Amino acid sequence: MQHSSKLQNVRYELRGPILQAAKKMEAAGHRILRMNLGDPAPFGLEAPESIVVDMIHHLREAQGYSDSKGIFSARTAISQYYQTRGLMQIGVEDIFVGNGVSELISMTLQAFLENGDEVLIPAPDYPLWTASVTLSGGRAVHYLCDEANHWWPDMADVAAKITGRTRAIVLINPNNPTGAVYPRHILEQFADLAREHDLVLFSDEIYEKILYEDAVHIHTAAVADDIPVLTFSGLSKAYRMPGYRAGWVAVSGPRAATAAYRESLELLASLRLCANVPAQHAIQTSLGGYQSIGDLVKPGGRLREQRDLACRLLNEIPGVSCVPAAGAMYLFPRLDPEVYPFTDDEKFVLDLLEDQKILVSHGTAFHWPTPDHFRFVILPSTDDIEEAVRRVAAFLAVYRRKAAAQTPVEAAAG
Ligand SMILES: Cc1ncc(COP(=O)(O)O)c(C=O)c1O
Incomplete structure (x- = not known):
């Protein structure tokens, strides 16, 4: 069957090929750190x-x-x-x-x-x-x-x-x-x-x-x-x-x-x-009823602690900057293009997944015009957030080392 032409320009990459790649890796026995899902339940944040x-x-x-x-x-x-x-x-x-x-x-x-x-x-x-x-x-x-x-x-x-x-x-x-x-x-x-x-x-x-x-x-x-x-x-x-x-x-x-x-x-x-x-x-x-979300976002509350930790750790990575979220459950960090001149942020996310077994979402999936951001969900526990940022940092450190080792001609060629 052919799909309708109405779908031609319809994209929803949050559930697209990268998620499929992560599922395949999970089926092969890998544990993927999922920092991509805006669903509180898998992270133990259950309904009252x-x-x-x-x-x-x-x-x-x-x-x-x-x-x-x-x-x-x-x-x-x-x-x-x-x-x-x-x-x-x-x-x-x-x-x-x-x-x-x-x-x-x-x-x-x-x-x-x-x-x-x-x-x-x-x-x-x-x-x-x-x-x-x-x-x-x-x-x-x-x-x-x-x-x-x-x-x-x-x-x-x-x-x-x-x-x-x-x-x-x-x-x-x-x-x-x-x-x-x-x-x-x-x-x-x-x-x-x-x-x-x-x-x-x-x-x-x-x-x-x-x-x-x-x-x-x-x-x-x-x-x-x-x-x-x-x-x-x-x-x-x-x-x-x-x-x-x-x-x-x-x-x-x-x-x-x-x-x-x-x-x-x-x-x-x-x-x-x-x-x-x-x-x-x-x-x-x-x-x-009682608004239990207030307990999660106040100082010492789980979401507040996770937001603070994730934002602090991401900002410590060279070439990464992150505006603290005033609300919701996501961060949208920037990869300085001078340090990380990525031309395809979907490839960055896929490489990060394959190399470090961690899943984030690429910024252009949110219609951000340039390939220099990614979304990081703050729902996982502080232990998982620490581990996830460590893996992002390790991946980016290897990228910086490789870029520094390239000759100027290679670097110009990308
Ligand atoms: C901004 C925004 N609007 C709407 C939705 C969808 O919400 P619902 O579960 O009520 O369909 C989401 C889900 O992530 C969202 O982030």
Whole structure:
């Protein structure tokens, strides 16, 4: 069978050939240090017991289809959560529950885009956004985030990339893969651009509760109640249950302006009948109960310690620099091109895998334009992080030694 031409420009390299190579090596008996997965469960960061118990309690009554927008108690809990955060306008009817944020990204874009419509997406991005825009017939246009400025979006670049075909801007805050958390003035500039150019803001806030030190998360919708904003979040990360597949999107902004769009979202939601029902029962307990993520990110907490350690050790490698993540669970270190003039970062990651049995993700997989970054996940234990950074350092040391031993002519030839 031939695949559809719609897939031509669709890439999701996080689950692509490098992962296949790692699986093959594991099948051959090697232990691979996996610093590539944004899934807390394999690293012993499990869902809070009370939430699992609550879901089990509801299992019997979760056999049938639910309302396509989601069960009422979950949507009430989500709308109340936003109201306690100052988003008074988000009501039960504004919430759509889905099989994770992933399903809703695809559904909301499908309901919105005409062929050829442009959507601004951060570089680096969580690549599902780019893939979903492409699959929906749109054109992903990447705006740069600035490593020298906390990895915040370069607002001049955002403005410069708006054209007559631009329909929406995607924000990922906190960002995967950089860990950047955006301050109010950046969000306000996005809102100003949306107002000026009649754009919709798609705000992916799935890491909103994974914050370090004094980072504060501000909902985009909180600075833009007069424009259409779609706010995405869910249970996969802060509540550590990505396998249960529970996420939501809240549609805010002027009701008249979003009425037709809401109807089309309802249509798409009903075409897939409903989201996984048992996991929907976990939403109310998750949002209302003790927020155990706070224990993991505070000083001495596991995620905070792992972030601090990974960042410190990576920065100690010659030619590697790493901005500390203000949120989420990733670092996006830079390989100084003067020291490591790689032309193909996928090859770097593959060589590192084969040589040192450690798996990271290459930066261009996140639509970063140059082959000089990689993503390093901070979920593994401190022992594994120490070992992983030791292996990256050993690989890069060999590279530097070989480069130093090359004659100038060889070096010029690469
Ligand atoms: C920024 C971002 N958005 C969405 C998702 C997908 O989340 P879900 O498990 O809710 O589908 C991820 C998963 O890694 C992510 O990093």
